[in-house]
Amino acid sequence: MKYKDYYEALALPRSATQDDIKRAYRKLARKYHPDLSKLDDAEAQFKEVGEAYSVLKDTEKRAAYDRMGSQWRNGEEFQPPPQWDEGFEFNGAEGHAGEDAGFGEFFEALFRGVHADGGRASPGRRRRAPGAARNEGMGQHQEAAYGGERYAAPGQDHHAKVVIDLEEAYRGAQRSISLEMPVLDASGHVTLNSRTLNVSIPKGVYGGQHLRLAGQGGPGFGDGRAGDLYLEIHFHEHGRFRVDGRDVTIDVPVAPWEAALGARITVPTPDGAVEMTVPQNSAGGRRLRLRGKGIPASGPSGTPGDLYAQLNVVLPPADSDQARAAYETMRQAFSFEPREHFSGDPS
Structure with missing residues (x-):
């Protein structure tokens, strides 16, 4: 994916105000409008300017774009930094359906991604909670009167x-x-307001789940209640475990004799080590289930996940005369051809 410098597209410095962005867009939109311009690339330029403006005119999209940094140049290969949007708070206002339709891969990757559970939209794709009123035109403490x-x-x-x-x-x-x-801010620049909250992470929370903090969203208008804050849970990448919903998988190395003869081994879990049995004649890649050892249930009526131990048969090195002799004994003891299936019909 190629990085797009939206400031460069509008011929603006990163310090530009929102009014600067609006003026630059209007000027370039007239210059490249396909109905007005005679330039060969007018349509493509018009689309690029429109995409840049769609991001930079929006307070949250611009802040999200800036948050990823400015170390890339236009056209360079780009991948969003891991967890770049951690702690990025955005409101629940609903954008106009289809207003950003047709933009390229870079825009889609940053601003149109929706998590698989259908929940939180990425920064910039804002949505309003069901039943919430549109209040964009009212000041923070402003009230409106209807019939007195x-x-x-x-x-x-x-x-x-x-x-x-x-x-x-x-x-x-x-x-x-x-x-x-x-x-x-008052000068038309996008700034970040910071705050710190003490949060209880409940036992049994899973990736993609939303924790609701009542009253921690935007302030109400008139006598209206404050909005809520929804925290979407994600996990740090783990050096040992992979997570899928409530299920957890760990790769477990086993010696050839453990896989062939069976063994009782100790396996780590995120909640402490457990013992498990490796059945005889277990092949590499076999998944053994430890029922209920995944992420716990979040309530008395819930169901915990499972932990899967995926076996990885590890060969000891033939790095001594004794080890090489042992391998030679194995070769003579077994009539075993691991590539026997190559000689048959692949269909």
Whole structure:
């Protein structure tokens, strides 16, 4: 994927105000409009300018774009930094359907990704919680009057991504999390408001789950209640374990004789070591299930996940006369041809 420098597309410095961005876009949109321009690449340029403006005009999209850094040049190979949006807080306002349709791979990767559970949208693709009112035109403490009556509306829900250790899902934890919320200052620059919250991570939380913090979203209007903050849970990449929902997998090395003859071995889990049996004649890649040893259930009526031990048969090195003699004895003892199936019909 190629990096796109949206500031370069609009011929602006990164310090540009939102008004600067609007003026630059209007100028370039007139220059490259396909109905007005005679340039051969006018349509492509018009689309590039439109994509850049779609990002930089939006407070949250611009802050998200800036958060990834500026060390890439236009056209360079690019991958978003791991967990770049951790702690990025954004509101739940709903964008206009289809307003960003047709933009390229770079835009889609950054701003149109939706997690598999259908929940949180990525920064920039904002959505409004069901039942929440549109309040974009009202000031933070402003009230509207209808027929002499005060109008109250709930505050917007906010969303953020928090990354925890897998072990915290097994035991629960108290975490202090830092969040950054994009806002527009009086001079028209996008800045980040920071805050820190103490959060209880419940035992049994799983990746993609949303934790609701009541009243921690945007302020209400009039007598309306404050919105809620939804924290989407993700796990740090683990050196040992892979996670799929509530199920957890670990690669377990075994010696050839353990796989062939069977063995009782000790296997680590995120909640402490357990013993398990390797059945006789186990092949490499075999998955053994430890029922209920995955991520715990989140309540008394829930079902815990399972832990899968995937066997990896590890050969000892033939690095001594004794080891080489042992391998020679094995070769003579077995009438074993590992590539026997090559001689048959592959169909």
